[in-house]
Every structure is written in C-alpha cells, then in structure tokens.
Amino acid sequence: MKIIKLDQTSFNFWVDRLIKKQCVFGVQSKGDRFVFDTLTRAEDLRLDYDVTILPPKKYFLPQREDLLDFSIKGEYKSITEREPFILLGVHPYDVVAISQMDRVFSADNYDVHYMSRRYNATIISCDVQRASNQVFAGSMNTATVQAGFDILLTKIGDSYLIDARTAKGEALLEGLTVRTEPTDKDLQERKQVWKENARLLQKNKLKGKPEELPELLEKSYYDPIWEEKSKLCFSCGSCNLVCPTCYCFDVQDDLNWDMQTGKRTRAWDGCLLRDFAAVAGGHNFRRQRADRYRHRFYRKGKYMAEKIGQVACVGCGRCIDACIPNIANPVEVYNQLFMSQKNIYIPEQVTLLKTEKMTERETFYELKMDSGLDLGHEPGQFVEISLPGIGEAPISVSSSPTQTGTFQIVVRAVGNVTTAMSRLKPGDHVGVRGPFGSQFPVHDVMKGKDILIICGGIGLVPIRSAINFILDNRDDYGAMTILYGMKKPKDQLFATELEEWSKLPGVQVLQTVDCYDESWKGNVGVITTLLSLIKLNSESTVAVVCGPPVMYPFVLKDLETMGMTAESIYVSLERRMKCGVGKCGHCQMNEIYVCQEGPVFKYSDIKEVMEAI
Amino acid sequence: MSKPKLAIFDFASCEGCQLQIINMEEEILDLMSIVNPVEWREAMSEQSEDFDIAVIEGSITRSGDEERLRRIRERAKVVVALGACATCGGVNKIMNNFNIEEAKKAVYQEASLMPHLNTSLTKAVDEVIDVDYKIHGCPIDRKEFAYIIRCLALGKNPEIPAYAVCVECKLKENICRYEQGEICLGPLTRAGCGARCPSVETWCFGCRGFIDDPNIYAAKEVMNKYGKTSEDLKDRMMLFGSKQRYIYE
C-alpha cells in the first residue's frame, strides 16, 4: 500500500501525464449534470461531481457492442477489444456495483467481452465530495469502499490523498518527482471523510438493513404496492438503464449489404420494457406493468442477493432521478414494505432531547428515534404522538428533513395528550407513528419558483419545515416571502428564526398581529392586510397557506384576486384525526381522507369539495 | 434468390421520406443490389403493375386515393408504410382537429372551393388497408429503412423497437427534458430514431407514433407533478396524428 499527497497543481500534472500514457475516461460536466467521457486535459475533470447520468458500467458493457462476425454459411468470429484504459473518479457505490458485475460476468459462464475490458481497466476511485439529491449509499453500506479499485482518491483541504492498493495502481504513480507523504493528521482527516460520507450520503433512508431485504421481499409478493405504484409506470425502462447493477441485454443480428456476412450485436435491455419476457405465440410472462415493476425490486433485493450474496442496489439514487413519474425510489418501496409488515398501530419509541416553552400554550420539542434512524419525513407531513394511557395526537413535523439525526415538533396544550406532553422533560420517551400524509411540493412544483408563504398562528409550525428546506437548497428556488399573522405579540413562535430569515438575501418576512400592545412595532390587522403590502408576480409564484380554518376563505379569495390560479396555491388543512392511516374515517371531507391525500392539497384539487374550506 | 420487386408510391406527403432514400448516396447502389425497383415516381419514369414489396409514403386524404391504395394492396405481397404520414397520419392529421371547410378556407382562402383541393379527413394507411410493416418517423431514418429492406429481402421479420424513445435517450446519456421543465413525448413514443430530438436538446414530438400501450394516465399525472396541465400535453400531441386515438379516452 502506497499513499502519497499531491496539491491541486501536481495532481493536475499527474492526471495530464496519465492522459498521455493511456486512454482516460473521467467525470466531466454535461449541462448541469455529469458524465464519464474521454478526458483530454486535467482541467476538465470534475471530481466534485454528485452523480453521473449513466454509471461507468458503459465501459465494460457498452450500450451497444458487436459480439460476433458471422457468415450465412455458419462461420463465427469473436470480436473483443483489448485496449488498456483508466476510469478516473469512480464513486465508492459504483466501485461496489462493478465488483458485483465482475462476479456475474466471471462466474459460471465466463463472458469474455465484459471480462477482457475489465482486465484492461485501471479503476481510480474517488471519495464523494458532494452528495447527489437522491443518494442513499449510506443506507446500503456503500458510501465508502476499501476494495475493488486500484487507486483511491480522497480530497483533504486543497490536496488529494492518492492511495494505490494494487500493483496496477502503483504503476501509475511511478516516476512522480513531486510527492509528499501524508501526515497522520491527513490520514485522520481521511477517516473523518469516510465517517461523514456514511452519514451524508443518505438523502433517502432505509428503515432497515440491506441484509433484511431478501426476507422482506419473500413476504411481499402480493403486496398492493406493486399494483398501486405501477399505475404511473411508463414502462420506459429508464430505471433499468441508469442502474449500475442492471446488466440485461438483447441480442440481434444484422446482415451487411452483401447479404452473406453480418454482425451479431448486443444492446442494453431492461426488465421494465413490455416485451422483455414475451415469447412467441403472444404470451408474456410479465404482461402487467405491476409484474414488471415488481420484478426489478425482487431482482435487486432478493434474486441477486441469492445469486451473489449481496443486495444489488448500491444506493446511487440514479433510478430515482431518471423516473419521470417518480415511482422508482427503492427506499420508498422497501420502507413501505417494512411498514406494511408491521402492525400500523404500534408506535416506535423516541426520546425527548430538548423541550422549551415557547409561549403560554406552546412547547417546542426536539426528539430522536431510539432506532438511530431518521424519521424520514418530507415538509408538510405529520406524525401521531403516542402517550400510553392517555392517547395519541397528530402533530406536524416542524424541522426540515435536511436536518438529520433528530426532528422537531411544537405542541399547543389544548387537551389530554397535548397537555400531558407539556409536562414531559428531556430524557422522557414518547411513541411515534408515521410520518404520514402528503407534503409541500418542494421537490417539483415549487422548484425554480418564487415562494409565497402565508401562515397564521400555529400554522407556522409545519411550514417552517418547508422554509428551512428551501433555505438549505437556496439555489433551487426564487425569492421567498413569508407572511405570518398571530392574535397577540405574545403568541409569536420562532421569533429568533423569523428575525434571521428576514436578514437573508431574497427573503422577505412580514408579520402582523390582530391585537397589539406596547411591545409590538410591526403591522396590525388580519393577515390579508399583509397581502396588500407585497409585490406579487402571480406567474412565477407558488403560494402555500396554513393557519386556522377561518383564515382560508379570505386569504384564498385575495390570492385569486391578485391573479394567482388555484393550481399554484397549496393549502395545509387540519381535521380531526385518529388513525392517521386512512382507516378510521375521522378526517374524511366528502370522499377525501385528509390524513392520506392531505394534509397538503393543491387548492384546485379541493376547491369544489364542499366540506374543504 | 431472385431479387424482390420494389415499388414506391406517394400520397399526401412532403416526399421527405423518399428523399431520405435517395439521399442514401452510395448505399442506394447496395439497395439496388438486393431489390429490383419497378416503380418510383421520384427517381424513375417506369411504372409497373407487378411488384412484391409496395412502399407507401403519405397519408390518405381523398376518397380517390383510397381506391388507388386498395388496388396497390391487391397487387402487393408485402405493404410497407413509409414515414409518419403513412404510419400515423403525420402532420397532415392536425387538420382533423378542425372543421374541414374552415380549415380549407384558412389554408387556401378563395381557392378553397376548387375541386382539386377537395379533401376529407386524414387517414393513416392502416386506416384504409392492412399494412405489414411500418417504417416510422418524420422523416424516416435511412439506416432503419435499409435494415428493414434487408430483413424483407432475407425473409425475416424486422425487429422494430416496441419500447419508448426514453430507452435510446438514456443510452445516449442525455439530460431529460422533464428536468429542464419541458414536456417530452419520449415515454409514449416508439423508439428507433436514436432519440434524435432529445439528443439535440429538444423534446420528442412523437413523430414515430405511440408505443402499443402508452400510459396516458401516467402522462397526465406527470403533468400535475411538473406544474403543467393535460391541455399542455394535448397541445404537444397535436403535431403528430396519434392524439385523437387516446387523449380523449
């Protein structure tokens, strides 16, 4: 094992030298995404990438490749490539995927096409410097790797640690004149990077261990989730094609014009495509979308685990990005299955880390799941808080999912559960079920838009989750205006945070009280008075409204007068709830179960629902 | 093996697809080495009553055309529809969204009453006769045309993609148009063009027609998710003829 340290200039010099020696495929930008492509100069290398559109498998199993030359008479000649090349910047999860593919293509029937390319490759891995939006390598134990590559790069400050683990790797370091040994501190920092990455690369969080997936799937063949999710499936195969562990292919012949000789080629295929398992006579072994949709999860989570001893999902998150209807997220599916294997009425234990009285009636709590997992919520969702002997109450999550490790709620003492809550202290335990319900559309509709937030009273609590989410992903959104109304100055929640928000560029905070006293310097009047103070570009704005029931008719009417369409307004509604899972019926407004389809609704979807507003 | 006799006929079209064949350049000689062209208005003056493969370009817009088409079918062993006009009605089918008389007036103005401009609703070739093979696209892809003709000469069913344009688009590692806030018909449209349009950073217009089981329900739901409406989707589907068959279901 040989580790050296190079500063950025020497590092680029080294890369340029590699390029002179061999063909180097390195990560480069393509629009606002990244791809592996032929590298012609070190400057173009983007080791700060998040994820590439296609995985590096394309260099071992190209999208389309010639297998054989043949003649009509029955002569076959194998076509293989033997050029050495370097893959530069492979992330750990992709290294794991390549190791899995190696097993598939070398075991049983040795695939000379894949393997000859594989032997010609030198893999230079690079620890992740920037987490992609959907990565969950941390959940799949693939955030860091210790084998499967020739060299590992880790960025420490402005330098790279270059760790050669094989003879092939060491050969690439030969003849380097400027080279420093790393200090103990550098190596310590590298360990820290590995630890941090295991935590940070978890934008989705699996509610279980990858090893549990085969057994989970064993029990889930008839789960309604397959039918339900696949209703939106285009059968477009994108989830297969972008996956580093999908390797199915189709084989076709084409003749040359002489009609005597030709080529047999193979091209990527996918089990989600309709005709993948079709046989002559019109029978298709996976005719229904649901059959094909299910097959992918079984293949990754069960069949491959049985074949190679490891779950064949490395948590790169590519399928999630590639699926237009957003139904391909493995974590979402596996978590829902984990949930449905459990009794939906049994809460999980959480511990109170912090409690803080905010006003006369409201208390703030910070909680941590005893399982060590994250709650896994989205802005706008709620949980059922359970106190044995007293009961349960639906409570919104107030923290942003970008804050990991703990979550926060604010509870107003109004009755049994909520008052009992107010007597709890740090270290006490409560039960939690969820997260439940719909979310503010921060991942799609709100992106790139100006955001108008209108909240009254305790309505700030759930909306705070969205506000902080947006602020943590600031570049994805336009300007944000926050209008907050309360009865009395004393009712104000999150005073310090409101103050901080108001100082941020592109954020405007306006507050008003119904009844004022000496302490109040701001506006007075109901929340709609604030609307007249703002400039609104109704075309580019998405509005989000949450507050007491009385507030909605007035606010919604004003927004529409100001040119907002019902399509671009989202409301969060409160109803009496018991089960939170669409069973007990308490939350129903006409045909809609608020706990499932809500609490967040697009206004246009409920405008005509009589009991809604 | 004697060379199959090939005839190419055109109906309502821009003749762009035939032009693609002519533009095969040196490969056109290769083509001639495996088929024997007996009638092809755009490239030769001969006409023939006797052929094996009839290639039809264009959509059917007049009743006289239907008669002519049926005669071709009777005489041909294999009928191939060439290009979007023939396979799905193509751009010509936009007219079906309007009242015919008004559409004519808008296009031809005073001349609209002239008898030679008489027209009825646009039909794809398979709305009039049985079609054996379809070469999709507006215009067609030369390589695919060559491949299909080679298959027919060999007596093999050509393998025409049944999957969506997204497949080829992913293979090309394009950035998805939906990520750019555009509506792309790729998930509904039959592949084979190599995702020509998304590869030059524009959406797929659906010129190769829909796949056999397009998930229109999903397409509409996706509009919601991306802050668009089914009307926007419908607009996008206007250009090529398949819209009428599905969107109103």
Ligand SMILES: Cc1cc2nc3c(=O)[nH]c(=O)nc-3n(C[C@H](O)[C@H](O)[C@H](O)COP(=O)(O)OP(=O)(O)OC[C@H]3O[C@@H](n4cnc5c(N)ncnc54)[C@H](O)[C@@H]3O)c2cc1C
């Ligand atoms: C989706 C959702 C999110 C919520 N988020 C929060 C939050 O973040 N913070 C917070 O303090 N409160 C929140 N609530 C309200 C909270 O759930 C209720 O105040 C709580 O259920 C009352 O329970 P309890 O046992 O304390 O009162 P109980 O002793 O059961 O009843 C006391 C009074 O409250 C009324 N009540 C009971 N359940 C509800 C209910 N679900 N909604 C409104 N009134 C009710 C009763 O009719 C009665 O008048 C939320 C409610 C919903 C539906």
Ligand code: SF4
């Ligand atoms: S299933 Fe999805 S997240 Fe898992 S490895 Fe494949 S593309 Fe990546």
Ligand code: SF4
């Ligand atoms: S990417 Fe999504 S829509 Fe396409 S096949 Fe996969 S699950 Fe279905």
Ligand code: SF4
């Ligand atoms: S399909 Fe397009 S290119 Fe071909 S004839 Fe019709 S309009 Fe012209």
Ligand code: SF4
């Ligand atoms: S750009 Fe169009 S064809 Fe390409 S993946 Fe996206 S939707 Fe599919």
Ligand code: SF4
């Ligand atoms: S991408 Fe769509 S519109 Fe463009 S050529 Fe292909 S099928 Fe036609």
Ligand code: FES
């Ligand atoms: S709360 Fe029970 S059905 Fe919604």
